[in-house]
Amino acid sequence: MLRSTQPRQGSSANHILGINLDGEKLLVVYGSPNGMVYERLAVPTPEDASFAAVVELIMLQADKLLTLTQAQRLPLPDRVAVAISGNLDFESGVVLSAEDFPEWKQEPVRSQLSVRFNLPVTVEQKANAGALAEYYFGAGQKAHDFVFISLDPVVRVGILTTGQLYRNSSGTAGQLGKLPLSEEGPAGFGRPGSLTGFASARGMRELAQMRFPDHWNSDIDLFQMITDANAGDPYAQEVFAEAGAQLGNGLVVLTYLLQPEMIIVGFPGCLLGDVLIKPAQDTLSQAARLDEAQLPKIIPSPLCTRLQALEALAPAVHQFHQLQP
Known part of the structure; x- marks a missing residue:
């Protein structure tokens, strides 16, 4: 070595x-x-x-x-x-x-x-x-406070304000992906019907198999699905729209609790742009019932592939x- x-x-x-x-x-x-x-x-x-x-x-x-x-x-x-x-x-x-x-x-x-x-x-x-990567090199450089959402392997958030991360003593902070959204559904590395099930990288693959089992092979690659969605495949777009809407539902409590300036969506969600982000933003706006000025802007990470x-x-x-x- x-x-x-x-x-x-x-x-x-x-x-x-x-x-x-x-x-x-x-x-x-x-x-x-x-x-x-x-x-x-x-x-x-x-x-x-x-x-x-x-x-x-x-x-x-x-x-x-x-x-x-x-x-x-x-x-x-x-x-x-x-x-x-x-x-x-x-x-x-x-x-x-x-x-x-x-x-x-x-x-x-x-x-x-x-x-x-x-x-x-x-x-x-x-x-x-x-x-931290967003704070030093990405969209968080000019933000006073923001939330970063990791989608791989589970849905989890990093909360940063005035340059400092929020931590708790048990190391369990940020586990937004455990939020139950449905009695059943994809699981990913979480429980069926959880936010991790619907919106994590593994969960979105499972969601595609549940919704359209005849459209993709069982070993479908998520990045191929993302390419298909960005090329206009209606099946892929529908899967990611559902994942985005569930992500928006999951962000309601976070929005009321923290009122962050922005919410930055990490890899691989950032590759999807508005295919994932717009349903998330629209659902958050409808479910939170807040004035536009009180809603955080959801954006894909500008760092994305880096x-x-x-x-x-x-x-x-x-x-x-x-x-x-």
């Missing part, structure tokens, strides 16, 4: 090894605090993988990535950043549980990776990492800015 020997005193994380991990994929990137991404590697996460197996996968992919960066004579990273799904105790860096890693209980992500890489490691919940890589870097980027005088 390529690694530096000992982190420099007062290191400002000029070179970051970023990790974006959930139950479906692992993305490893090499980048900098200004959001530059030099190299990236992505692989599927094995289904029902143990924590030990995932750590080994991370080390293998990091080794491959750093071999590429060393060939380009790029310096070794001086910090590791991790964006991870599940309920995270931020202070200890322990993942308490995760819907997409059902076997994980009290897994010491930060300490294990610190030992393996011999580098400082910063770990952040995936939706919070998305909010978002997952920037989520991987964002925990270290945030720490870098927090340490600046």
Whole structure:
């Protein structure tokens, strides 16, 4: 494993090894605090993988990535950043549980990776990492407060106001996807009929199979569905319109509670634009019964295809800015 020997005193994380991990994929990137991404590697996460197996996968992919960066004579990273799904105790860096890693209980992500890489490691919940990416590089740069919605692997929100994330002591904040919307329906990594079931990446694939079982194969790729919808396929557009409407229903309570300036929809929903966003905005407006001035604007992430890589870097980027005088 390529690694530096000992982190420099007062290191400002000029070179970051970023990790974006959930139950479906692992993305490893090499980048900098200004959001530059030099190299990236992505692989599927094995289904029902143990924590030990995932750590080994991370080390293998990091080794491959750093071999590429060393060939380009790029310096070794001086910090590791991790964006991870599940309920995270931020202070200890322990993942308490995760819907997409059902076997994980009290897994010491930060300490294990610190030992393996011999580098400082910063770990952040995936939706919070998305909010930080938007704050430093995207639509949140000029916003006083906003909500970021992660749709993959579950529907979860990161709440940011005046540059600070909202956290609770148990690491369970932001689980909007658990909101029940129907007695039955798609599940995704959640319960049938939940917001995660209707509006998460996996849930939208299930919704397509439920509504139009003869239109797509059982192994339909979500990105093909998105391409079809943007090309005018009425079946795909109807699926994403329903998902968007359910997302709008789920945002009503959030709107009353927080009154954010904007709600930013993350990847892959951002690829759909108005196909998903307009039904969400229209449903929120009708269901909330608020004046237009009181309604948050729902927008797709302008980072979109860059978002997952920037989520991987964002925990270290945030720490870098927090340490600046």
